[in-house]
Amino acid sequence: MRFWDLVSLIFENLSRRKGRVVLTAVGVVIGTAAVVLLVSLASGLQKSATSNLYGIDDLTKIEVYPNYGGGMYIEGPGGGSTDTMKQLTTSALQEIAAIDGVKEVIPKEYLMGGAAIRYGRLENYSSLMAVDTDDLANMGYKIDQGSTELRKGTAVVGSWVVQNFYDPSVRPGQEQPTPPTAEDLLNQKLRVVLTKWSSDGEEIQKTINLQVIGILQEGRNDGDGSIFIDFGELTTLNEWFNNGKRINRNKDGYNNVVVKAEDVDQVVAITERINELGFMAYSPQSMVEGINSYFIILQLVFGGIGAIALLVAAIGIANTMTMAILERTKEIGLMKAIGATNRDVLSIFLGEAAGIGFLGGLGGALLGWLGSKVINVVAMSFLASQAQSGGIPSGLNAVTPAWLLIFSIIFATLVGLLSGLYPALRAATLAPMMALKYE
Amino acid sequence: MGRQKVHALDGVNLDIAPGSFTVIMGPSGSGKSTLLYLLGGLDRATSGQIWVNGKELEGLDENDLGIYRRKSVGFIFQSFNLIASMSALQNVIFPMRFAGIPRGERHKRAVRLLNQVGLGKRALHKPTELSGGQQQRVAVARALVNNPALILADEPTGNLDTTSSFAIMKILKELNEDGRTIVVVSHDARMRQFASHMVYILDGKIVSEAEYEEASSFEIPEDDTEE
Structure with missing residues (x-):
């Protein structure tokens, strides 16, 4: 048929x-x-x-952290001492940079203590951070107003920071003043008040002035709630918190490192490779997958x-x-x-x-x-x-x-x-x- | 409902010469239809052999048996077995669809055969719009489409009135004169007038067999079934 x-x-x-x-x-x-x-x-x-x-975020980014307490239980009692920590030292950074498909390895630091940010009478407790790069745009942060090129004494402010300013003298029930706009804040001075306590409980304060040179666009990332300052300046501030002791990058390492991959397809493999090295690596790409x-x-x-x-x-x-x-x-x-x-x-x-x-x-x-x-x-x-x-x-x-x-x-x-x-x-x-x- | 075996046919030994007109007679239940179906490859014998044109039917598998039925045999049934949803023409075309004959050719052939059985004008009618005699003529045309050498008819006039019966008998006789071998199972005593070979079966056995030089002549009334 x-x-x-x-x-x-x-x-x-x-x-x-x-x-x-x-x-x-x-x-x-x-x-x-x-x-x-x-x-x-x-x-x-x-x-x-x-x-x-x-x-x-930029999907080629991988956030890498030191491995706190890795092997803590194997090393025996006593908790996670710095010995058992896998620190992001200078040599570790070189090791990561040598992985196939890694384009850039950029250290990122956070302020190791409390800081109040003051703008006139308004106050704000956003976190200070610094990235070891000449231009924040390299990290995928997009500028809304001004510039992203930081120098000592300047700051680039995340989009949410602007709205988070409030007046501490206003009592509950009273109307808060409207927060400043990005335009208001650009080129203005911010006062950063750092507080630490000496070994005998005495409060020690230090104030620095920062000029706002740029406001970031909303990126739905860690930049939104942060104030970026110069990397060297942040290191100096952290040394002040650390009682003036110099931070040795070969031994103490960095808080956090951002690894950029050449291609999105390589991100998951690189993330796994970094984890194998003993660090903690996270990428939005592995979340997507x-x-x-x-x-x-x-x-x-x-x-x-x-x-x-x-x-x-x-x-x-x-x-x-x-x-x-x-x-x-x-x-x-x-x-x-x-x-x-x-x-x-x-x-x-x-x-x-x-x-x-x-x-x-x-x-x-x-x-x-x-x-x-x-x-x-x-x-x-x-x-x-x-x-x-x-x-x-x-x-x-x-x-x-x-x-x-x-x-x-x-x-x-x-x-x-x-x-x-x-x-x-x-x-x-x-x-x-x-x-x-x-x- | 027992499982006891019943032998519909037993010890039958029959030769049918090419070009003969064989009429098998016998009371109902005698096994004459079974014999016909065995010849046509629609049923299989539990033992014994059936040779048709040098081929042994028991040696063929189901598909080869299908092809044997398609190429060598034309069936005519008592109840016509036309497909009610198809026109006379489509019913005649139907077997050629299995044979893989091209569309134009099968249409031409079906029209020619319907004309031959005198139903050219009724080609597009459905079976229910035709008389019994006309339906059986459509069935005859259908049996002829693949130009088989053997025509098997199971009580072809059993459901027909006298005049229609004669018309069918006449057509069968004409086919026989064209050189086809005809085997008819019938109750109808008049059928013997056309036979060159008579077989009587009783209880699965051939009880009597006769061959004639020439079928005895019989006055066939003029065909007046065509309206």
Whole structure:
């Protein structure tokens, strides 16, 4: 039997019993639509989650910290002494820089004590930090106003810092003055008051002046709540907290190091390599990959729920085909009498089952796709009303990729084919004489 | 419902010459239909051999048997076995779809055969719109599409009135005159008028067999079934 003769015969046979075919296919439509819709939702959630993450930071960055207390329990009692710490020393930095794919290794330091930042009467307790680079833009921090090139006595301020200024003299219940804007703060002087205590409990204060030369854009990273100062100046301040003792980078190391990879693809491998060296390394990229694998599981679970509906539909197809064979026993006998081989009969009935699956898959893919459009429209208008009332819009939407539609149609066809296997085998192996005599 | 074996045929030894018109007669349950189905490869004998044109049917697998039925045999049934949803033309075309004959060719052949059985004008009618005699003529045309050498008819006139029966018998006789071998199972005593070979079966055994030089002539009334 030629292929197109087979196909046309299958569709003729299906159109002979339109009502039953449609009813059976409705089950497949529902199952396929459920698969398409749920997987679309899962991939939509994934897309919005990762796009939020991409907004956070430069994905080629890896944050590396010393390994506090690594091997603490192996070394025996006494807790994590500096001996057991894996410090980010100058030589360790060279070791990291030697890893394949590492573009830059940039030390980062934090102020080792408390500091109040004063602007006129306003006060703020943002953290001070410094990066060992000439230009903050190298680190991916983007400037909103002014410049990112720090010198001694200057500061670049994170976006949230500006809004965090408050008046300490205002009593509870009284109105706080409106915080300054970025424009207000640019080129103004900030006073930084550092406080430490001597061994006999005496409070010692030190005040320095900083000129604001730049305000950063919101980057959703550690820069938002920080004030950046010159690296050398921060080191001097930390030595003041450390009772004037010089910090030896060969021994004490750095607080934190930022490693930049040449390519995003290498980030996870580099992160693992640094961890193997004994440091603690974190990258937003490994988080992205973790989130991706979470969403793949979510898609599988959602798809599995839809697949249950498809399973029910498959039983429906098997039932319809079994009934069809009972009804058409005589016709099967006739087909054999006029020259159909067992293989022909098998192909026809398998084809009819697959045809029901295909039609249902087509309808289901269409319905699922339309459903995800409807969800998007409804979610959009809901989010719009949320945004008006001041809520934070979340990224709820459904994304239906083309591969999902094609896959779901193929899958539904295969489900039909499999459900038709048993009835079709029965039809093909019917003894022709018995079939012809069947009433 | 027992599981006891019943031998529909037992000890049958039958030769059918090419080009003969064999009529098998016997009461119902005698095993005459079983014999026909065995010849046509629609049933398998539990023991013994059936040779058709130098081929032993028991040696063929299911698919080869299907091809044997397609190429060498044309079946005609008592209840016509037309597919109700198809027109007369589509019913005649149906076997050629399994044979892989190209579309244009099978249409041409079906129209020619319908004309031959006198139903050219009814080609697009559904079986329910045709009389019994006309339906059986469609079935005859269907049996001929693959140009088989052997025509097997199981009570072809069993559901027909007298005039329609004669029309079918006449067509079968014409096919026989074209050189085809005809085997007919029938209750109808008039059928013997066309036979060159008569076989009587009773309880699965051949009880009597006769061959004639020439089928005895019989006055066939004019065909008046065509409306």
